[in-house]
Amino acid sequence: MTGSRPSPTKSSADGCGALVYAVALAAVIASFADDARTQEQLRPYTVVGDAIPQSLTGAKGDVERGRNIVVNRQVGLCLLCHSGPFPEEKFQGTLAPDLKGTGARWSEGQLRLRIVDASRLNPGTIMPPYYRMDGLTRVAPAFQGKPVLTAEQIEDVVAYLATLRNE
Numbered sequence: 118m119t120g121s122r123p124s125p126t127k128s129s130a131d132g133c134g135a136l137v138y139a140v141a142l143a144a145v146i147a148s149f150a151d152d153a154r155t156q157e158q159l160r161p162y163t164v165v166g167d168a169i170p171q172s173l174t175g176a177k178g179d180v181e182r183g184r185n186i187v188v189n190r191q192v193g194l195c196l197l198c199h200s201g202p203f204p205e206e207k208f209q210g211t212l213a214p215d216l217k218g219t220g221a222r223w224s225e226g227q228l229r230l231r232i233v234d235a236s237r238l239n240p241g242t243i244m245p246p247y248y249r250m251d252g253l254t255r256v257a258p259a260f261q262g263k264p265v266l267t268a269e270q271i272e273d274v275v276a277y278l279a280t281l282r283n284e
């Protein structure tokens with residue numbers, strides 16, 4: 118009778134070991150991913166006139182992810198300065214043009230350059246460069262050595278802004 122008891126205990130201990138291992142592995146993977154992000158080289162891009170005509174990733178971004186980045190107070194911070202068609206957002210910025218209608222005013226390439234590095238168009242702008250690493254002062258440690266947004270996130274934001282066609 119007693120001889121039959123230990124086996125479930127033993128197998129549950131094994132399960133626990135596997136869980137600990139899986140968690141440790143996940144942590145290692147996460148730290149590698151973080152390293153990879155920290156060392157992400159900026160992808161090369163070409164400015165033509167006042168635009169970056171080509172996608173930074175070679176692909177189209179995702180409209181819904183882009184909207185989430187724009188309204189997110191930790192990621193995009195756009196609403197610190199901008200307002201836009203976001204009825205659910207109570208506090209919106211008044212320091213910059215309203216984002217509604219931006220997709221009608223600007224091409225995707227023009228939007229891309231404005232997000233990547235608005236200072237190329239207006240050296241005195243207060244809008245932060247979202248895809249630049251050099252020439253920045255007062256960069257928070259979490260943002261050092263990497264752009265504020267990844268190339269994928271830039272494309273998501275561009276894809277979303279391009280849908281804002283109503284004034």
Ligand code: HEC
Nearest residue numbers: 193194195197198212213214219231235239242243244245
């Ligand atoms: C610190 C303030 C600030 C933040 C944060 C900011 N912007 Fe701006 N943005 C501006 C200002 C000011 C302008 C007006 C042009 C200029 O000064 O360069 C502008 C211009 C723009 C334009 C051109 C608008 C037009 O119709 O002329 C777009 C598009 C834009 N911003 C998108 C964004 C997005 C998307 C984000 C977030 C990822 C963002 N901005 C974050 C201040 C900001």
